[in-house]
Amino acid sequence: MYSTGKLRKVAVLGAAGGIGQPLSLLLKSDAKSRISDLALYDIANMGMAADLAHIPTASRVKGFSGEGELPHALDKADVVIIPAGVPRKPGMTRDDLFNINASIVRNLVAACAKYCPSAHVLIISNPVNSTVPIAYETMKSLGVAQPNVFGVTTLDIIRARTFIAEMKGLNPTDVTVKVVGGHSGPTIVPILSTASVKFTEEESKSLVQRIQYGGDEVVKAKAGAGSATLSMAFAAKEFYDSFVAVIDGVSSVNPVAFVKTDAFETGYFASEVKLGPNGSVKSILPENLSPYEKELLKTALADLAKDIRKGEEFARSHAH
Known part of the structure; x- marks a missing residue:
């Protein structure tokens, strides 16, 4: 086998x-x-x-x-x-x-x-x-x-697929959509224009809000007993499968991950990544964004820059 x-x-x-x-x-x-x-x-x-x-x-x-x-x-x-x-x-x-x-x-x-x-x-x-x-x-x-x-930012993608399916009465396994940026609140940028269904402006705003803050739904529902664990485990396994399929050469579908990249001045970004030999990684930038998505991206990058700088400063000040 x-x-x-x-x-x-x-x-x-x-x-x-x-x-x-x-x-x-x-x-x-x-x-x-x-x-x-x-x-x-x-x-x-x-x-x-x-x-x-x-x-x-x-x-x-x-x-x-x-x-x-x-x-x-x-x-x-x-x-x-x-x-x-x-x-x-x-x-x-x-x-x-x-x-x-x-x-x-x-x-x-x-x-x-x-x-x-x-x-x-x-x-x-x-x-x-x-x-x-x-x-x-x-x-x-x-x-x-x-x-x-x-x-691993796959949780944002599986939430987006689930919430779109709920809104439109679809099977979530039939829904595809890209989500880029980072992995918290306003840094999460759902590219709803990449979904196979169309949304009104009101639907778009409602979906974006829910995808960005889906984690809060779980924290609240668990009444203080934790955050998203089961859906996160599912998302991590989905990422692992797509990731190793590319490494093994049995798939050409690029996984989405938050990686070090020169593509954005922030230095890190989550988008589709092309995995090359020797562990090289190339971020594939989202194209043809709607004006609303461009605004979301602008907000995301400003927030991301702060989060990333905080991580880099911590690493530098705690160098082994």
Whole structure:
């Protein structure tokens, strides 16, 4: 069932958390994921690895608990997925989140730079607009010439597809739409003109608002018990699948990711990315934007610049 050369070791850092557990389940249970080894790491007890290991698919699962076992989790990893950190709770600003998660991400990617420098590192930990620059700059400062760092913003796309389908009475699996920019509030730019259905001005504004702040719906619905975890795990698995399909040469559909790019003066941006040899990444810019979308993009870039600068400054001031 598996072709040689395409099996890989995947490490999930923060595997015991609200996103880490369902994501690990999705990765282990899908025989098509082409994973030979699934390394599950957290500072907590990783007994869940034994639980997952009983699922009859070919990938071997091993749990790693505590900082002392992090090097073993990362050894020979091809892909590292990082959902580690604290979730957003009601009343919590993205600054509050930043103060906690920035250090967690920096320490984990520093270990990646040491033990699997050529791995593809997929960042889920929020705020992505700042944690991706932290990851990239930290790995660069530790001697990784071309850090393969990708921010996972797929959740914005799956929300857009779901909300459009609800509004128009469609099956969400039939809906496609591009969402670019960043991964928080006004930095999220839904390109509704790329959807196969048309919207009135009122519908567009209502959809954009809901897509940009869909995370708040979940935080509110969970009444203080956390943020989007299950939909985020689904989004991360969808990104992983599309990402490795391109790397393996079995798909030419460009995934969307928040990456380091020269295409915008902000230095980072989420859009379709063309993956080249040796980990090179080229952002494909959105074309033919409507006047409304151009305004959204302008607002997004101003906010993004602040988030990115904050991440870069943190990385510089906490260089190893």
